[in-house]
Amino acid sequence: MRIVKLFDTTLRDGEQSPGASMTTPEKVRIAKQLEKLGVDIIEAGFAIASPGDFDAITQISEIVTQSAICSLARATEKDIVRASEALKNAKFKRIHTFIATSPIHMEYKLKMKPDEVIRRAVEALNIARSLVEDTEFSCEDATRSEIGFLKEIIGAAIEAGASTINIPDTVGYAIPFDYQRFVKEIVDFVGDRAVVSVHCHNDLGLATANSLAAILGGAGQVECTINGLGERAGNASLEEIAMTLKVRKDIFGGADTRINAKEIYASSRLLAETCGIEPQPNKAIVGKNAFAHESGIHQDGVLKYRATYEIMSAQDIGLDRNRLTLGKLSGSHAFREKLKELGFELDDEEFKRAFDSFKELADRKKIVYDEDIRSLLTSESANVPSEFALVNMQLTDCSGGVPFSTVTVRRSNGEEITDAAIGGGTIDAVFKAIDRVCGISGRLLDYKVDAVSEGKDALARVLVKVIFDEAKPAVMGHGLDMDTMKASAEAYIGSLNSYLVMKDRLRKVDRTLV
Ligand code: KIV
Ligand code: ZN
Numbered sequence: 001m002r003i004v005k006l007f008d009t010t011l012r013d014g015e016q017s018p019g020a021s022m023t024t025p026e027k028v029r030i031a032k033q034l035e036k037l038g039v040d041i042i043e044a045g046f047a048i049a050s051p052g053d054f055d056a057i058t059q060i061s062e063i064v065t066q067s068a069i070c071s072l073a074r075a076t077e078k079d080i081v082r083a084s085e086a087l088k089n090a091k092f093k094r095i096h097t098f099i100a101t102s103p104i105h106m107e108y109k110l111k112m113k114p115d116e117v118i119r120r121a122v123e124a125l126n127i128a129r130s131l132v133e134d135t136e137f138s139c140e141d142a143t144r145s146e147i148g149f150l151k152e153i154i155g156a157a158i159e160a161g162a163s164t165i166n167i168p169d170t171v172g173y174a175i176p177f178d179y180q181r182f183v184k185e186i187v188d189f190v191g192d193r194a195v196v197s198v199h200c201h202n203d204l205g206l207a208t209a210n211s212l213a214a215i216l217g218g219a220g221q222v223e224c225t226i227n228g229l230g231e232r233a234g235n236a237s238l239e240e241i242a243m244t245l246k247v248r249k250d251i252f253g254g255a256d257t258r259i260n261a262k263e264i265y266a267s268s269r270l271l272a273e274t275c276g277i278e279p280q281p282n283k284a285i286v287g288k289n290a291f292a293h294e295s296g297i298h299q300d301g302v303l304k305y306r307a308t309y310e311i312m313s314a315q316d317i318g319l320d321r322n323r324l325t326l327g328k329l330s331g332s333h334a335f336r337e338k339l340k341e342l343g344f345e346l347d348d349e350e351f352k353r354a355f356d357s358f359k360e361l362a363d364r365k366k367i368v369y370d371e372d373i374r375s376l377l378t379s380e381s382a383n384v385p386s387e388f389a390l391v392n393m394q395l396t397d398c399s400g401g402v403p404f405s406t407v408t409v410r411r412s413n414g415e416e417i418t419d420a421a422i423g424g425g426t427i428d429a430v431f432k433a434i435d436r437v438c439g440i441s442g443r444l445l446d447y448k449v450d451a452v453s454e455g456k457d458a459l460a461r462v463l464v465k466v467i468f469d470e471a472k473p474a475v476m477g478h479g480l481d482m483d484t485m486k487a488s489a490e491a492y493i494g495s496l497n498s499y500l501v502m503k504d505r506l507r508k509v510d511r512t513l514v
């Protein structure tokens with residue numbers, strides 16, 4: 001059977017999606033899930049971009065053993081050395097270096113002549129090869145590059161030791177039938193000297209189609225992200241590629257990936273809840289409506305014979321709507337079984353914390369759904385060690401009156417502080433009271449609330465995006481509670497805690513990086 005390698009770049013290109021920044025513990029949690037999903041290579045970040053990226057690559061390298069770990073690096077010595085330092089403890093490591101090869105990028109961005117670009121690529125690969133065995137070279141903006149020049153630089157890169165050659169559609173310009181021909185020409189040129197990889201962006205909505213066309217053209221690796229997250233309109237979606245190969249074996253001659261499809265839903269939920277970017281409801285495979293049949297004719301057909309309207313089942317991706325729900329009488333055994341079923345592996349300490357939170361929730365909520373448990377566990381691991389913890393919050397608001405909030409927080413040294421504020425609305429009053437009590441003021445960029453499951457007693461999941469220092473990127477905070485106001489306060493305090501832990505390690509806004 002022909003195996004196409006899946007190179008997941010959710011933690012690197014995915015994180016370049018506006019508003020998708022993740023903390024190091026969040027990235028580690030996602031990397032563990034990607035390993036479970038069975039991806040071959042995890043691009044864990046861009047080591048030189050920030051101390052935060054460096055930390056994430058280092059920690060993921062220490063924990064993940066089944067997938068290779070990769071760091072991106074520009075074609076410069078300092079980037080490549082930094083990447084190799086971050087990957088030091090990885091069992092399987094890869095350095096991915098790139099330089100632009102299209103006339104427009106070489107002239108206007110790099111301001112380099114083609115010969116110089118080849119020289120830089122060769123030098124970069126020589127350095128990378130002296131540090132690691134597995135090296136990938138990307139010809140940035142390959143689809144707008146001249147094929148003759150591409151062959152020249154690819155030949156030189158292979159000579160210098162590149163084991164994977166990536167031909168990205170950086171600006172999402174390719175059209176499937178044309179890209180298939182283009183990839184085939186490169187595959188024929190490269191032969192068995194290296195693996196040919198593709199990396200497609202979704203600017204024209206064709207990223208998955210182009211990646212699949214490239215597989216037909218002979219590509220041995222595809223680069224993609226969970227939920228299609230990524231720069232601008234996103235990258236090719238991992239779940240769409242993996243499931244197309246499974247469903248249409250007839251077209252792809254049996255080509256497959258090593259993905260365990262039953263982990264797709266869990267991976268999608270974890271990412272969406274971590275960075276607060278929900279896939280659109282009609283998103284293929286993982287959208288809320290992907291397996292929902294609304295029309296009577298469809299429902300009738302599916303009930304009579306599933307294959308009338310379904311080409312795959314929800315269970316194939318690990319989504320089983322008929323699972324047992326839990327309630328306040330469920331004991332630790334049932335809870336442990338449920339966690340196993342949902343794919344969470346916790347050590348004893350984590351299990352105890354999760355069980356306590358579950359019990360607390362089950363006391364207040366009649367039925368605890370799978371989605372509640374997923375959110376509970378994701379939000380537990382999302383907020384970083386806290387300088388401030390919410391102790392108490394009071395709110396007075398009556399229609400027509402002035403919203404007024406009193407907040408008490410406990411500092412990590414045990415000191416409790418109380419203060420109050422009025423606001424234009426209740427959220428404004430709560431967040432202003434938190435600013436006062438913590439002594440630092442944030443600018444709220446985004447606030448989202450949604451119900452985790454059904455029912456009037458559903459848990460409210462709140463996500464905030466806040467700027468605490470105008471020179472630094474925004475940080476996110478998560479809150480989960482049956483009381484929306486309390487969930488909002490938790491989310492805001494969570495974002496402040498994240499900011500305090502990460503402020504020296506955040507990526508500076510640097511337009512020259514990618
Ligand atoms: O889109 C792109 O060209 C990239 C490269 C760095 C591979 O992300
Ligand atoms: Zn990209």
